[in-house]
Amino acid sequence: MSIKCILLDEQNNLIDYADLSFLGSGVTFLVPYEEVTLNQFHEGEKVVFQVEDKFNQIFDADITEISYGKLHLQEVRNLAPLLHRDVRVEVDMKTTIFYTKNGKDIPVEVQLRDLSCGGMCIVCKEELSAENEYEFLTNWIDTPILVKFKILRREEASYNQFAYGCEFLGLLRTEECLLRASVFKIQAINYRRKRMDENDAV
Structure with a gap:
């Protein structure tokens, strides 16, 4: 299953679009549309992403691996209940x-x-x-x-x-x-x- 998302930076600006995928083994990863987007991330950091057109579905996750055009994720967390990000x-x-x-x-x-x-x-x-x-x-x-x-x-x-x-x-x-x-x-x-x-x- 793949869900279209947008990647956000620390200033809540759009970085790129990405496909969010879940595998049966519990593996979750994001595939940015532009491969150069991967250069903005590093293993051990967090990534913030929002389901497109779903303002109340915004998440962060730990990046465990970057390979083959994918950001592999763990500890995906729904930020909506905590969200006071004043996106401008x-x-x-x-x-x-x-x-x-x-x-x-x-x-x-x-x-x-x-x-x-x-x-x-x-x-x-x-x-x-x-x-x-x-x-x-x-x-x-x-x-x-x-x-x-x-x-x-x-x-x-x-x-x-x-x-x-x-x-x-x-x-x-x-x-x-x-x-x-x-x-x-x-x-x-x-x-x-x-x-x-x-x-x-x-």
Whole structure:
């Protein structure tokens, strides 16, 4: 049996795709799509991998042997119950956030620069107050949700703009799951696009 997975580095970036295989003798191994990927690993180290499109199925394992294009594994551990890995991906999307002033909803057009299931970075020309509570609609996922957030920090960005680091507030478990799944999906799309660009350049 073979399961399609993605390999993650310490920064939760995609390294490569891989096939996860189980043999009847209890042997488990990963076969990366690109043989050069094997050079990034060593015996005795751990490898982290996620079942593709299954954000809640993420594992680590000990590498016991590297041979014939395979990473041989032992002590495979499901990280999902322990998982607080805030996977963050770079994005480039326009969206509208809102805050309330004098009983009226004030819209602000912003550029979304990075995203995780716990927060995001936005860029805009407006000077936003950290004392306000904001909200926006996640219009990039199949089931959009209204997310409330607060501003943690502000930095100056280029072209007379400001960059804001934001933290999501009061997410339900189901909403957090939807966001986490969308982050992994965006990450996979970015990786595929990068690989296609690399192949076109060859």
